[in-house]
Amino acid sequence: MEHRIKPAARLRGEITCPGDKSISHRAVLFGALAEGGTRVSNFLFAEDCLGTVECLRRLGVHIEADPAAKALTINGRGLHGLREPNDILNAGNSATTMRSMLGLLAGQPFFSAITGDASLRGRPMRRVVEPLRSMGATILGRQGGDRAPLAINGGGLVGIDYELPVASAQIRLALLLAGLFAEGRTSIRGGRLARDHSERLLRCMGADLAFGEDQVSIAPSPLHPVEISIPGDLSSAAFLMAAAAILPGSQVVVRGVGLNPTRAGFLSVLNSMGAMIIESDLTELSNEPRGNLSVSGTELLGMEVEASRIPAMIDEAPLIAVVGTQARGVTRVSGAEELRVKETDRITAICSQLRLMGAAIEEEEGGFAVTGPSRLTGREVDSFGDHRIAMALAVAALCASGETVISSWECVDISFPGFGEVLESLTHS
Numbered sequence: 001m002e003h004r005i006k007p008a009a010r011l012r013g014e015i016t017c018p019g020d021k022s023i024s025h026r027a028v029l030f031g032a033l034a035e036g037g038t039r040v041s042n043f044l045f046a047e048d049c050l051g052t053v054e055c056l057r058r059l060g061v062h063i064e065a066d067p068a069a070k071a072l073t074i075n076g077r078g079l080h081g082l083r084e085p086n087d088i089l090n091a092g093n094s095a096t097t098m099r100s101m102l103g104l105l106a107g108q109p110f111f112s113a114i115t116g117d118a119s120l121r122g123r124p125m126r127r128v129v130e131p132l133r134s135m136g137a138t139i140l141g142r143q144g145g146d147r148a149p150l151a152i153n154g155g156g157l158v159g160i161d162y163e164l165p166v167a168s169a170q171i172r173l174a175l176l177l178a179g180l181f182a183e184g185r186t187s188i189r190g191g192r193l194a195r196d197h198s199e200r201l202l203r204c205m206g207a208d209l210a211f212g213e214d215q216v217s218i219a220p221s222p223l224h225p226v227e228i229s230i231p232g233d234l235s236s237a238a239f240l241m242a243a244a245a246i247l248p249g250s251q252v253v254v255r256g257v258g259l260n261p262t263r264a265g266f267l268s269v270l271n272s273m274g275a276m277i278i279e280s281d282l283t284e285l286s287n288e289p290r291g292n293l294s295v296s297g298t299e300l301l302g303m304e305v306e307a308s309r310i311p312a313m314i315d316e317a318p319l320i321a322v323v324g325t326q327a328r329g330v331t332r333v334s335g336a337e338e339l340r341v342k343e344t345d346r347i348t349a350i351c352s353q354l355r356l357m358g359a360a361i362e363e364e365e366g367g368f369a370v371t372g373p374s375r376l377t378g379r380e381v382d383s384f385g386d387h388r389i390a391m392a393l394a395v396a397a398l399c400a401s402g403e404t405v406i407s408s409w410e411c412v413d414i415s416f417p418g419f420g421e422v423l424e425s426l427t428h429s
Helices: 021-033 047-058 095-106 126-134 169-179 197-204 234-246 265-272 307-313 317-326 337-341 346-356 387-398 409-414 419-427
Strands: 003-005 012-016 037-041 062-066 071-075 111-115 138-142 147-153 161-163 186-189 208-212 215-219 227-229 251-258 276-285 288-296 329-333 360-364 367-372 404-406
Touching: 003 387, 003 419, 012 419, 021 037, 021 047, 021 071, 021 095, 021 169, 021 197, 021 227, 047 062, 047 095, 047 409, 095 111, 095 126, 095 147, 095 169, 126 138, 126 169, 169 186, 169 197, 169 215, 197 208, 234 251, 234 265, 234 288, 234 317, 234 387, 234 419, 265 276, 265 307, 265 317, 307 317, 317 329, 317 346, 317 360, 317 367, 317 387, 337 346, 346 360, 346 367, 346 387, 387 404, 387 409, 387 419, 409 419
Parallel strands: 012 251, 037 227, 161 186
Antiparallel strands: 003 404, 037 071, 062 071, 111 147, 138 147, 186 215, 208 215, 251 288, 276 288, 329 367, 360 367
């Protein structure tokens, strides 16, 4: 499906973003393992999170969904109540679903198999499979277990002391899940800069967690059902905030958005570039900080975005390229090699399409360098079926001359259903 976007003079208005995708995955996963009913509000009813819901239903978990109220009720089966699925599980396009389910299934005393769509079947899984094998799980798959479909014979796990090779919240989530079923403690070192939603929610639910310097460990322990309130997704809000920041005269307020420090890298970069961002009504629910963000359009300056900033803004890194096209000077992102193994190679994707629109951008091994400000021109551009690339190109289209046509627009439903309509409403406010 194609989507057409015309340039906008400015953005104005107040919005709320869909529920946080990362927390939505974790809420339903941990709720399924709790001993009783867990109620989740502001759940993200998007393709990725619904894929996790469907996998858990196939494992015998009863989940009542109320899309109109954005709510789920999960009748948890406890740590030992899951049942062997009678068919192959399907994670769709969601790497979070597949990697977390690998951790969960590794702890189950039965056989299971999981696959995904063509994009997900091409993404690396060895980084999760290898530590799970070290704990005692048998996992088989293509390329030695690096590519799905994957078959799992679980159970009989033993806790390990593992150092993360990359700052990945998905690997940590998989190992924390497996650790709930392993003999002894499972310790995970490294990844201090990765998002910490798993640890925050597990603490709410009474898990036996212990923390050290850049380390977390977990032991088998029952999870208690709780009321989980999910904040708005900061990664989704980032696209609207970026659009407001680069269009002079804009003023956009995003209400009830998550402000977890491990997710705030994009906010930090925008502030460093000179954006006008005001936080208000700060609060905390379900162990997650949240509040309102007001963003106004102003002149931005290019900057160096170092590797240390990337884990806290990995989903927004391609968006920095778009912001850089309108900032004065050079904006360089480095240390973002992880972008090459997302839904698509996001470095090549964003550089190629922005260059097509007239941007002065050079692709580098771990990122890109863009010189601005550039006069962009509307073109037919390719999202490569990647929701983050599609939304980033939509932001670029707002400051381009002429109409921009974005291919495979339906992919935005993976994380932000209705994004196009929200963006259009802000251009007409």
